[in-house]
Amino acid sequence: xxxxxxxxxxCAVFVAAEAIEMNLTNEWKQDIGWEIYCSWRIPNGDxxxxxxxxxxxxxxxxxxxxxxxxxxxxxTRRLTDVLTTNCALSKEDRQMGTCVLTFELYQPQKxxxxxxxxxxxxxxxxxxxxxxxxxxxxxxxxxxxxxVVSQNKDTGRVxxxxxxxxxxxxxxxxxxxxxxxxPHDFTGVSWxxxxxxxxxxxxxxxxxxxxxxxxxxxxxxxxxxxxxxxSAEYNSAECSRGLVALIVSAxxxxxxxx
Ligand SMILES: *[C@@H]1O[C@H](CO)[C@@H](O)[C@H](O)[C@H]1NC(C)=O
Ligand SMILES: *[C@@H]1O[C@H](CO)[C@@H](O)[C@H](O)[C@H]1NC(C)=O
Ligand SMILES: *[C@@H]1O[C@H](CO)[C@@H](O)[C@H](O)[C@H]1NC(C)=O
Ligand SMILES: *[C@@H]1O[C@H](CO)[C@@H](O)[C@H](O)[C@H]1NC(C)=O
Ligand SMILES: *[C@@H]1O[C@H](CO)[C@@H](O)[C@H](O)[C@H]1NC(C)=O
Numbered sequence: 001x002x003x004x005x006x007x008x009x010x011c012a013v014f015v016a017a018e019a020i021e022m023n024l025t026n027e028w029k030q031d032i033g034w035e036i037y038c039s040w041r042i043p044n045g046d047x048x049x050x051x052x053x054x055x056x057x058x059x060x061x062x063x064x065x066x067x068x069x070x071x072x073x074x075x076t077r078r079l080t081d082v083l084t085t086n087c088a089l090s091k092e093d094r095q096m097g098t099c100v101l102t103f104e105l106y107q108p109q110k111x112x113x114x115x116x117x118x119x120x121x122x123x124x125x126x127x128x129x130x131x132x133x134x135x136x137x138x139x140x141x142x143x144x145x146x147x148v149v150s151q152n153k154d155t156g157r158v159x160x161x162x163x164x165x166x167x168x169x170x171x172x173x174x175x176x177x178x179x180x181x182x183p184h185d186f187t188g189v190s191w192x193x194x195x196x197x198x199x200x201x202x203x204x205x206x207x208x209x210x211x212x213x214x215x216x217x218x219x220x221x222x223x224x225x226x227x228x229x230x231s232a233e234y235n236s237a238e239c240s241r242g243l244v245a246l247i248v249s250a251x252x253x254x255x256x257x258x
Contacts, residue, residue, distance in 0.1 A: 036101040163199065
């Protein structure tokens with residue numbers, strides 16, 4: 001009785017320690033879209049029987065080294081994207097390998113999606129492991145950038161254009177440092193087919209003086225949270241100070257050259 005329990009426990013521990021190890025990760029690739037990696041390592045004495053890939057619970061690829069050889073590439077052209085899947089063994093003993101899924105976006109991503117990777121070993125163990133990843137419709141906003149569109153030295157009126165990109169296109173909010181939020185004058189957002197991101201911009205005209213700093217912050221609400229990107233600031237005094245520094249260094253340069 002005791003020895004039976006011992007054997008059972010031993011087996012359970014043995015099997016748990018000798019499971020298929022796999023990783024499923026995703027990454028945003030600038031100017032392409034999403035890249036998803038499924039990699040596996042099968043315990044010694046076993047080898048890969050198959051890898052099945054599913055999108056939103058629908059199988060779209062099966063990689064079977066016995067019939068496919070060391071690798072399999074599948075290109076699926078769809079209305080919104082081109083999906084290239086490249087599965088390959090990285091070792092001859094069929095124990096390690098990776099499938100790389102590249103989603104090249106041709107239209108803005110409409111919704112998140114789910115990818116499942118299922119890795120199976122050979123008989124007699126019939127090991128099986130699967131993982132699912134949810135790829136959200138979200139790419140963090142780029143740092144805000146400010147451009148002075150126009151400036152009136154006499155009145156202090158300045159027009160700024162703030163830009164930031166992401167998925168979805170961020171809301172750009174304006175504050176005069178230490179004061180309340182102020183509304184923008186014009187704003188726009190458009191999908192950039194090169195970067196695959198939404199480019200957002202916002203224009204503000206206000207009366208600036210040495211004491212006012214205008215701050216533009218990209219904001220996105222995602223999964224019930226408000227995520228703020230890196231702000232950009234404008235202060236007319238800094239510009240004048242920058243100008244003074246430039247003049248001083250130019251004068252210094254002239255003195256030194258002479
Ligand atoms: C899975 O990820 C971990 C941590 O990055 C790494 O140490 C391990 O080698 C990976 N395993 C496979 C099968 O890729
Ligand atoms: C994935 O693995 C879980 C256990 O981790 C199992 O319950 C589930 O049935 C598996 N799904 C598929 C599609 O094999
Ligand atoms: C602000 O900048 C964006 C991006 O460069 C541009 O598309 C937009 O027309 C600009 N808006 C104004 C009012 O200058
Ligand atoms: C689109 O994004 C690229 C960067 O990937 C940038 O160089 C280009 O100016 C953007 N296009 C427009 C119309 O803003
Ligand atoms: C921008 O703000 C509006 C109004 O508050 C909100 O409905 C929208 O979801 C926001 N956009 C993003 C990308 O968070």
